[in-house]
Amino acid sequence: MPEGDTVFRTARRLEAALAGRRLSVSDFRVPEHSTLSIVDWMVESVVSRGKHLLIRVKPPAKIAAPPLSIHSHLLMDGHWDVYATGERWRTPAFKARAVLGNPAFTAVGFELGFLHVLRTTDEVEVIGHLGPDPLGHSWDPDEAVRRLMSSPDRPIGLALLDQRLISGLGNIYRSELLFVTRVHPRTPVGAIEDLGHLVDIAHRLLHANKDRARRVTTGTDGMNPYWVYGREGLPCMRCGGLLHKDTLAESPRSAERDVYFCPDCQNVYVPTSETAH
Structure with missing residues (x-):
């Protein structure tokens, strides 16, 4: 899409x-x-x-x-x-x-x-229901953070695709953004230490590509324009480990969407004993 x-x-x-x-x-x-x-x-x-x-x-x-x-x-x-x-x-x-x-x-x-x-x-x-647009004239990062935090227990990999929270992001930017910020897709929004930084990187990635005919997130217009998207089973360009693909859905009846990540660079979120109960 x-x-x-x-x-x-x-x-x-x-x-x-x-x-x-x-x-x-x-x-x-x-x-x-x-x-x-x-x-x-x-x-x-x-x-x-x-x-x-x-x-x-x-x-x-x-x-x-x-x-x-x-x-x-x-x-x-x-x-x-x-x-x-x-x-x-x-x-x-x-x-x-x-x-x-x-x-x-x-x-x-x-x-x-x-x-x-x-x-x-x-x-x-x-x-009118759309969240802040990183490419819009009225971009408001604080409002984007506020909307994302409205469901702190929701996995960030799902929240980023919700156009009511922040608009314009799809599967590619979701995967690339989470890799760049070293956040696992299943991490709850409320467990991210610096959500403002993640929102800022989303803004930077879209702006870096708004004038390009070919989208690039790695910074080099070479063989691999993406860090992780579509590269399941290939080596991570950061650590050398193998990249994985997971699927996320809001509920068992919802459509699943693929998300790509590095299990070594993006550590799985493990709840503490306090948050687990």
Whole structure:
């Protein structure tokens, strides 16, 4: 699933191609909005909020309608591509869910996880639950720590994926962040000595990659861009021990998510006698 840095870059590409221009093409290929046309509407801005993307449009003066926001989420396979108008698409047209264009550029959303159009004033209904975004202008590390600490007994490996606590992190950043900070994925949030440091590293990792076409967490754009993610059974680049993969789920009925770690660098949390009772 695309993570916060990918959505941030997508928003920036769409902003460069669409913002400040009136739409000459408007084609929504989802049943809910198939009859909606926003031709001649002005694209005011494109922003990301965690893993969510918002394209804000304003009607021309002749149309008595409120500004709208096109809200999309990429989920596993979705992506927005930008083409020079008339350029051949690289993905089959039947996978397109939205097409927005002006005389110079065409933006196409393929296989989007979901696509909704709502009043811009109602954005809080779809993104108001999100936690602080490390790539957002209003990033608040203290609020991120406060939200994470709201469930001190929850394993940090689960808490980091909860978009209500801190938004934009997925499986890759979760694994890499915990390795860099030497925290085992099953450690309870409340047992982490310096949660503020972990939150700060999350902010640094996303910012380091927001301008890169290829995500790198090891600091070198070489053979191994990741410390642990996807490297189960391979030697740890820090200690030489073999890396492991575990699965975490909120409950027996919840979907399991893979997390990668080094059992030697990231010691298993062992509760003291006081915390065990």
